Amino acid sequence: MPKLIKITPFEDQKPGTSGLRKKTRVFMQPHYLEAFVQAIFHAIGGAAGKTFVIGGDGRFYNDRAVQIILRLAAAQGARGAIVGQGGILSTPAASHLIRLNETDGGIILSASHNPGGEDEDFGIKFNMPNGGPAPEAVTEAMFAATKTMTQYTTMDAPDIDLRAIGSTQLGGMTVQIVDPVADYANLMESLFDFPAMRTRFAAGFTMRFDAMCAVTGPYAREILENRLGAAPGTVTHGTPLPDFGGMHPDPNPTWAHELMTEMMGDAAPDFGAASDGDGDRNMVLGAGAYVSPSDSLAVLAANAHLAPGYAKGIAGVARSMPTSAAADRVAHAMGIACYETPTGWKFFGNLLDAGRVTLCGEESFGTGSDHVREKDGLWAVLLWLNILAVRKQSVAEILLDHWHRYGRNYYSRHDFEAIETDKADAMIATLRARLAALPGTKVDGLMIVAADDFAYTDPVDGSASQKQGVRIIFDDGSRIVYRLSGTGTEGATLRVYLERYQPGPDGLQRDPQEALAPIIHAAHQIAQIHAHTGRSQPNVIT
């Protein structure tokens, strides 16, 4: 029997870049998760008669949250729920299940790359029937609903056994527990040249995949070790743990330091990769070679046709504004469209649905294609593997060849984490107030030719988004972008994105920090980072 629970509305349930992310204990408060799920149902016109995919990255509270969501959905007349066994689904696998089963959307539980545990982070987001994150109009409707949410409907029912694959009933709702890996692995096999990759592994090609004790472990083991024949032990930290083994599951040089050390060492495997908490991010490395995410997108765009799923070519490429313009150069040379969107995978959805682009990527270690509507860590790793298998060159050789052909967009992101929010806001406000006066002025001898706050109008549905990052552009095309992260849960994170183009053929193999040094210095001067925040050094550099 459905039962109505009266509550006082929560005032802090505003979704950020990718859903609602908070400390786990915030979500564990009575009624907190329920209120947000009720707001999701409200924003999509109710749950009655609908089917949803439900799953998460296995972090602390994942299992309990799945049970809560199932009870709300069943009590409100949902027809069905497709749940990953154990409540587990990587974000790209959830996106695929939504599309494969043509459901009315899905609820994904994850705080992505943020640490997990009772004292760490938790998150929830809704994905649309196209498999992609809810666009801003829908997340705004959810937020509006939370502000007046005075009741929700649930039911008294015992927990479902999430480990038992098969169908069961919860009230009038059919709950189908599915293998979280199989359909996703089949999709990958349909896109890539598995025989070529198998041959390569059989010939002694070596790889390390660091799953960071997060959700991709079982996916990577099945695909890399079982289906492609990579040596057992290729996948490390392959068992998902509720606290990710205390690791920070963010695949970047700072947090995936174990993999970095191995790949930069004397006994490095041929190829290295890591993924994040929910499996949508990736970092890619060769022996002695780090591939920046912006370069990765450009290399994948230039070589995608080598994989069977993209043999016909790609329609276009999209990147988030702070991502480097490396992919633009490839698109230009190929004569295909290139789009620049705000940060957030949700902004790629319309372009993918409309067939305007095939590949998308972001500097924040996200790459994907139109096979799902999320970024996809293992997909990117497999496309790289496919390219390596066909070209029979090393990662370093492929990178160098790419830079010789297109020039190199030196790129780095400097993060200043856990700044006091009011100080970060004041810094950005001061910067915004100065934007009109900056063009025509010099900083450290560098001439500023343009300064603005990025605004975007979606070319498909005309929706507009303002204030998506402050851009400072110099006369040689170099660029600084300042943004405050929309995914943190503690204070503010200032992201400073730095880029400089080197045409080549000389100067292509410098250390990015050294190549960008004048721009880094100018970035501190222009925004007065130390004066505003007390910080003179970033704590994460990617």
Ligand code: G16
């Ligand atoms: C999310 C979004 C990405 C975004 C990233 C960083 O990724 O889906 O589109 O680039 O956050 O956003 P921010 O700079 O606002 O922190 P994920 O992997 O956290 O879901």
